[in-house]
Amino acid sequence: MLILDNTQLAIIKERLYKYSGIFLNDSKLTMIKNRIYRLMQETRIDNIDSLLSSIESNLKIQQQFINSFTTNKTDFFREYFHFEDMIDRCLPALFKLNKPIKIYCCASSTGQEPYSIAMSVLYAKKLYGSSTPVSIIATDIDTDMLQKSAEGIYTIDFKIDKFPDWFDINEYFEPIEDKTSSVPLFKVKDKLKSMIAFKQLNLFDKHYPFMHEEFDILFCRNVLIYFKQEDQPKVLSKLIDTLCINGTFYLGHSETLYDLQEKFKKLGNKTFIKIKA
Ligand SMILES: C[S@@+](CC[C@H](N)C(=O)[O-])C[C@H]1O[C@@H](n2cnc3c(N)ncnc32)[C@H](O)[C@@H]1O
Structure with missing residues (x-):
């Protein structure tokens, strides 16, 4: 040792x-x-x-x-209630506004989270008959994770991985032949990839390359826990600045908004609506 x-x-x-x-x-x-x-x-x-x-x-x-x-643990549809809320409440309301929707997923690790967002969006568009353009920006500090995300190749085991009832693997993935792999491998289809821009961003950077209130939906899950408590509100306030009023913020299950919660209406399940700038 x-x-x-x-x-x-x-x-x-x-x-x-x-x-x-x-x-x-x-x-x-x-x-x-x-x-x-x-x-x-x-x-x-x-x-x-x-x-x-x-x-x-x-x-x-x-x-x-x-x-x-970095600790990169993630899963497809992790903490599913956030995707469910997006499909049942958030997206149908945004579709009615008839303007392009922008989603930000920070700390996207190996990509399962932004791809789950993209699948939920495509499913919701079909469900509500919407043709609203939706784009997703996914960032992480870890360049290896960003490369894996961009490749979009995953092992999927239905005995271990949990997927929602509406999930149809053929709709979103294509099997790939790899004789060196002992487990089946799947590649995400281009229709998902084309919705997502993967970029490197350190959440501790002084300024983020986004506009004030640029996003309609913000995912910040299971990353603040790696930071000191006193640093978490500083990161959060930069993130929150990128979310528009009435935008939805999905936070990780063991994370908190500290004093910044006064800017939000609480919906439960770590789901928040921004009500104040
Ligand atoms: C446990 S994963 C969370 C993945 C996903 N959000 C989820 O909930 O499944 C934490 C991610 O945070 C990223 N991370 C850690 N420090 C960061 C920082 N300063 N800026 C951006 N990303 C960071 C790590 O690289 C890692 O991929």
Whole structure:
């Protein structure tokens, strides 16, 4: 097992926080050692002090360092009640306004969340006979995750993965032949891909490349939990600024809006409507 002294450990935690806002507490020692060990293999730098100085001076290695510390757990239709609310309440009301709809999904990981949003939108358009244009922007800090999302290739196992009743795999995916894979692989169809723009964005950036009140729907789920409590409202207020009045905000199940909740009407299930700028 890799040996890290207290100074090296403190540098790793401080750098990760500086670059990404991700905060690791002292209980994460084994995880830190494992991830640094893997990064040393990946970068072929076998001396910890050389690795730490490369992380600061070499942007590619810095990005690999960030990528190696993100937690990317996600699923198709995770916390399904948000997709259900979008289909039953939010989208039909937006379709009636007859103007293009813009959705922002931050911290989109390997892409299952924005693709679930796109599938729900296509299903709702069919259900309500709408031809309203809908676009989705999906961002993450992790470049490996963005690449996987853009490829759009997934294993789907109906025994493990949960899908809504209306989900029809042939409608949204095509099977791909891969003799090297022991599990069936599926590629998302172009009609889903063409709805989504994947971009890199660090939620700690001072300014986001979006306009004030640009989006009708905002998904921010299961990412704030990796940040310090005192940083969460700062990130949230930049995100909320991008959501229009009457826009819907879907938040992760263990996350909170802090004082910013006074800008929202609460619908339950971590679903909020923005009522104040
Ligand atoms: C657990 S995943 C959540 C995925 C998805 N939102 C969901 O709920 O299934 C957390 C994601 O947050 C991303 N992340 C962590 N820090 C970030 C930051 N500072 N800016 C943008 N994304 C970040 C990670 O790369 C990771 O993909």
